Amino acid sequence: MSMETKRVPRPHVKWVLPSLSLAAGVAYFIAATLGGKLQLGLEMFGIMVVFGAALLLFGGRSETIRGLRGDERDERFAMIDLRATAYTALVLILVIVGAFIYELARGRSGAPYFWLGALAGVTYLVSVAVLRLRS
């Protein structure tokens, strides 16, 4: 596991997540517009712009926002990030499995939840195998 022990000031890093938010907003807008949902596209673009701007504006006061951005992240926040990622994956997998079972009970194939669940399972198994070799 690669974990940053020290907080290394990386001023340029704070622009990465806001830039990705903006890029995602543009992608959502273009996709929604192509799908004939201009209003929805504008709303999603606006949400992503506000999110990205908030990351930039409030990072000076909030460790949480600086941690989300990745600048000045130390070993404790790297651990927090790792755990938060694990919790997120756990919730997602539980929802996917639940939705798969629900779809089966309704007489459907379970797609796409079957494939999403399979992807999660295979990813976990491969990750355990690779990380075991590297640890």
Added chain:
Amino acid sequence: MRNLVRELRSGRGLSQGQLADALGVSRQTINAIETERYTPSLPLALELARYFKTSVEEIFDVDGDKARA
């Protein structure tokens, strides 16, 4: 994990921010260590010991009965 970081830091007249800057971590991380909400990694524990010119065992107590006895 029980530890003497707060006592050692206060004894040297340092703020949490000053110690954090010296060790290259956030002030919140120092606070979390002092309040036993976070157990530092071995490298950071060694850095703390080196900074205070003592040993890791003198700062951290796994059993929890030595540090604040």
